[in-house]
Amino acid sequence: MEKSKRIGKVYGIVQNLVSVKVDIPIMNREICYVVEPKNNTRLMAEVIKVNDNLVNIQVFESTRGVKIGSIVEFTGSMLEVDLGPGLLSRSLDGLQNDLNKIDGVFLPRGSYNSPINLEEEYEFTPTASVGDVVTGGDWLGHVKENWFEHRIMVPFILAGKYKIKTLKVKGMYKVKDMIAVIVDVKNNEEHVVTMCQKWPVHKPITNFADKKRPFKPLETGIRTMDTLNPMMEGGTGFIPGPFGCGKTVLQHNISQYAAADLIIIAACGERANEVVEIFVEFPELDDPRTGRKLMERTIIICNTSNMPVAAREASVYTAMTISEYYRQMGLKVILLADSTSRWAQALREISNKMEELPGPDAFPMDLTAIISSFYARAGFVELNNGNSGSITFIGTVSPAGGNLKEPVVEATKKSARCFYALSQKRADSKRYPAVDPVDSYSKYLEYDEVIKYMGANISDIWVDNVLKIKNILRRGKEAYEQINILGDDSVPISYHDIFWKSEVIDFTFLQQDAFDKIDCYSPIDRQKFMVKLILDICDANFNFKAFSEVQDYFKNIINNIKQMNYSEFQSDKFNEYQNKLQELIDEKRVQESV
Amino acid sequence: MSKQAFQKVFTNLTSITKATCTVQAENVANEEMALVDGKPAQVVKLVGDQVTLQIFKGTSGVSTNSEVVFLGKSPTLKVGDELIGRFFDAYGDPIDGGEPVEGKEIEIGGPAVNPVRRKQPSELIATGIAGIDLNNTLVTGQKIPFFADPDQPYNQVMADVALRAEVDKIILGGMGMLYDDFLYYKETFDAAGALDKIICFMNTTDDSAIERVLIPDMCLTAAEYFATVKNEKVLVLLTDMTLYADALSIVSNRMDQIPTKDFMPGSLYSDLAKIYEKAVQFPEGGSITIVAVTTLSGGDITHAIPDNTGYITEGQLFLRTDTDVLKVIVDPFRSLSRLKQLVIGKKTREDHPQVMNACIRLFSDAANAKTKLENGFDLTDYDKRSLDFAKDYSTNILAIDINIVVDEMLDRCWELFAKYFGKHEVGLKQELVDKYWKA
Structure with missing residues (x-):
């Protein structure tokens, strides 16, 4: 394909949808640039429809000032990202521009750059040898990026068998320097390998041996997730909820405390100040496991509202492609997207402008297919060299009017395995995180391999205990409804007992203070301890004479356990509160006669 | 907005609808302004040599041989210190009888702030209203709307907030405002001697509805001037954003776009976000804070306008009349300021976050007790105490006619805790109880 002189002319404009008259072959989803005549600014755009000699393109920026007849230059390639060392800790926009490289306070139109620094030198250490037969995604060596070994891989596009002809020795090289020459075993064609490659964002990177069912729990330090509805390495989940229920706070918590090597945050069409919070806090906050700063393991893809x-749609794909790149290095990656509804809305705006026949709520007809094929890119994979890597994907959904029957929630429900329902009612009474323990689910609790893994690594009765907790919560809810209908004194005292036991679980286990230094992060050992403590209370028979005693007694218990939550695990203070709690329990407990 | 010499005149109108006309013309840029028989209009669509213009004041009187003059620029505002104390219409032309403003001409609706250049908001804006300062603290660079029914006194509360807040400039954008309310604001600001820091862009119900779509961008372009060039703290008041969104839906309807929920255009979220996201704390100290009004119909926040707004803004404030004490309060349950975490307990006293939460929890216990009472059940001693607490809390802390500083609010809360509850019932951190409990 000849790359020069592939030019068309603007024929029509409606907002950022432009139709272009062409007399050259055009590829769908090809990238092109519209030249705005007044300031001679080149505006990036993507082909979304071809109709005879008229091509529809969506411009990634405002088309203000573009005229009929303005020049459009076609590039011949799809939307691609640069993959190579130096992406870590960066703040990128949806088209992978490094936001820190853009001058000035405002984002000027038509300003594009690559986040990869071509001048920077990295120390390359070869791990493969000349004569080895390799294929796309295989490791040739590594360079240091922050704290980990960034693998230099055979370009993913080279899917056949290749023999390494030359490989550079250990030394300092620039990103675009030749690292190796590999020869196609079939036709002896030579390919030069550098540290950097391009990849189209809409195409999954699949240079791995096998994709497995997720089986390893991913610790997040958030009790209501880890214990009640656990997420797995390589799993998928979504968090729908009306505004003000704490979706973003929950995602930020996951990004801070989850046990992952790498966190990629796609801030997709949400508030800029929320991203600023990450910019400000992550360079300061420590990763509780490694002690390194959180920013060192984070990449932010930021396309605020x-x-x-149009770049919003691209941003989630950019984030996913970068995640896949690092997964190929054998890393545990978590990808968080906030919010996938904004992405769906971007699809809707485009489809609307193209005058396509609309589906439900004017979303495009293929919305479900688009969402599920995106979620399918997550997963736990085994690489060709025996290592494993994973992408855990958690997206938030912002349903219109908090209605969980709307198209984006429905579509996501079909693709994601964990469902963290945020409830308005819990948020209104400030019970945070507002994850509804009964409506939410983790399908992974039904996986045999997960039950086996948890049995071996946490405790052999773990899953039973989890189900028990859920059951108490459910019964507490029922009891509460009965009390409300019949009145405090018209129900047996046992109703109050079971209701308040469920409140103990709610207040001391489900609720977690995201803004408290200690309570914000609860490792699995501590959770295991608390589960036992709380189940002991729930299993106990207490001696109450009147219903009015019940509330007061359990409020005392709750207060005591809350103080434990605020104290360092098994510190003197913690133990002191625990002893006090034990006294409280013994005071009212009916001793079972043996 | 006026004609100048050497501008090419086109007179071949090929179609006229209620709000748009199409003219055969060339060398026209997207979003360019034009005059159709002297009426302001803007390019909304280009196909070949057919240029579709949206005429803000409507198309009645426009004929197929009307004169169309293109002005070679998108909507602009002349910015400078001369803006201060002046009142303008949606095009930035004076409506106070004064001279047009001279200054640098800037295209409105300019580019977004680079997120990495934003500073994290960290300065509290005190208003003296406990429902805001104590429970839903406002921060510079924040954007927050009042969700209010049309019969609620939101204009008075907005004016109070504007006058009490310590800011350098107040920019008021009125969209579909009743002329009477416009006069109310004008007189209130005048009486308070605040006109030297007020700038006003006004579209009243006397003006065309479509013109409203320009108001927020006008306000924010002026705000950006004072916040970036002068490094000032600017407070932008936008009322009523529901009427702004209505104007958007009229435009999209005229453009034959497929409506989504509640007949709103599919781009409503992005359109609103473009406005609200102009709220920012700049690194050099200037800031833009937006307080808006979104009127609700019958308190329904699931309607597309408040719903999309809620996803964009950093919280929302609800007004409510507490019928037990007959005072207007900022509803502690439904209101939320998302940025309060950045200042409470940091810029305010350490006990602020926990005291705030405890009060709301106890207030909610009172609400449950009230339901019990209404259903004819007996109240426990705790229920009764929480009801008494709630009345006291509403009357002496929350009511919007009370004007006190945050420390005073916190002290009053501790007094109420001690008056009505035992230490174990408030669920606070032990250290705080030891330090602040009022014996």
Whole structure:
């Protein structure tokens, strides 16, 4: 394909949808640039429809000032990202521009750059040998990026068998320097390998041996997730909830405390100040496991709600492609997208402008297919060299009017395995995190391999205990409804007992203070301890004479356990509160006669 | 907005609808302004040599041989210190009888702030209203709407907030405002001697509805001037954003776009976000804070306008009349300021976060007790105490006619705790109880 002189002319404009008259072959989803005549600014755009000699393109920025007849230059390639060392800790926009490289306070139109620094030198250490037969994604060596070994891989596009002809020795090299020459075993064609490669974002990277069912729990330090509805390495989940229920706070908590090598945050069409919070806090906060700063393991893809809508759609794909790149290095990656509804809305805006026949709520007809094929890119994989890597994907959904029957929630429900329902009612009474323990689910609790893994690594009765807790919560809810209908004194005292036991679980286990230094992060050992403590209370028979005693007694218990939550695990203070709690329990407990 | 010499005149109108006309013309840029028989209009669609213009004041009187003059620029505002104390219409032309403003001409609706250049908001804006300062603290660079029914006194509360807040400039954007309310604001600001820091862009119900779509961008372009060039703290008041969104839906309807929920355009979220996200704390000290009004119909926040707004803004404030004490309060349950975490307990006293939460929890216990009472059940001693607490809390802390500083609010809360509850019932951290409990 000849790359020069592939030019068309603008024929029509409606907002950021532009139709272009061409007399050259055009590829769908090809990237092109519209030249705005007044300031000679080149605006990036993507082909979304071809119709005879008229091509529809969506411009990633405002088309203000573009005229009929303005020049459009076609590039011949799809939307691609640069993959190579130096992506870590960066803040990128949806089209992978490094936001820190853009001058000035405002984002000028038509300003594009690559986050990969071509001048920087990295120390390359070869791990493969000349003569080895390799294929796309295989490791040739590594360079240091922050704290980990960034693998230099055979370009993913080279899917056949290749023999390494030359390989550089240990030394300092620039990103675009030749690292190796490999020869196609079939036709002896030579390929030069550098540290950097391009990849189209809409295409999954699949250079791995096998994709397995997730089986290893992913610790997040959030009790209501880890214990009640656990997420797995390589799993998928979504968090729907009306505004004000704490979706973003929950995601931030996951990004801070989850046990992953790498966190990629796609801030997709949400508030800029929320991203600023990450910019400000992550360079300061420590990763509780490694002691390194959180920013060292984070990449932020940021397309906030006031940034161009069309680039919003690209941003989630950019984030996923970068995640896949690092998964190929054998890393545990968590990808968080906030919010996938904004992405769906971007699809809707485009489809609307193209005058396509709309599906439900004017979303495009293929919304479900688009969402599920995106979620399918997550997963736990085994690489060709025996290592494993994973992408855990958790997306938030912002349903219109908090209605969980709307198209984006419905579509996501079909693709994600964990469902963390945020409830308005819990948020209104400030019971945070507002994850509803009964409505939410983790399908992974039904996986045999997960039950086996948890039995071996946490405790052999773990899953039973989890189900028991859920059951108490359910019964507490029922009892509460009965009390409300019949009145405090018209129900047996046991109703109050079971209701308040469920409140103990709610207040001391489900609720977690995200803004408290200690309570914000609860490792699995501590959770295991608390589960036992709380189940002991729930299993006990207490001696109450009147219903009015019940509330007061359990409030005392709750208060005591809350103080434990605020104290360092098994510190003197913690133990002191625990002893006090034991006294409280013994005071009212009916001793079972043996 | 006026004609100048050497501008090409086109007179071949090929179609006229209620709000748009199409003219055969060339060398026209997207979003360019034009005059159709002297009426302001903007390019909304280009196909070949057919240019579709949206005429803000409507198309009645426009004929197929009307004169169309293109002005070679998108909507602009001349910015400078001369803006201060002045009142303008949606095009930035004076409506106070004064001279047009001279200054640098800037295209409105400019580019977004680079997120990495934003500073994290960290300065509290005190208003003296406990429902805001104590429970839903406002921060510079924040954007927050009042969700209010049309019969609620939101204009008065907005004016109070504007006058009490310590800011350098107040920019008021009125969209579909009743002329009477416009006069109310004008007189209140005048009486308070605040006109030297007020700038006003006004579209009243006397003006065309479509013009409203320009108001927020006008306000924010002026705000950006004072916040970036002068490094000032700017407070932008936008009322009523529901009427702004209505104008958007009229435009999209005229453009034959497929409506989504509640007949709103599919781009409503992005359109609103473009406005609200102009709220920012700049690194050099200037800031833009937006307080808006979104009127609800019958308190329904699931309607597309408040719903999309809620996803964009950093919280929302609800007004409510507490019928037990007959005072207007900022509803502690439904209101939320997302940025309060950045200042409470940091810029305010350490006990602020926990005291705030405890009060709301106890207030909610009182609400449950009230339901019990209404259903004819007996109340426990705790229920009765929480009801008494709630009345006291509403009257002496929350009511919007009370004007006190945050420390005073916190002290009053501790007094109420001690008056009505035992230490174990408030669920606070032990250290705080030891330090602040009022024996």
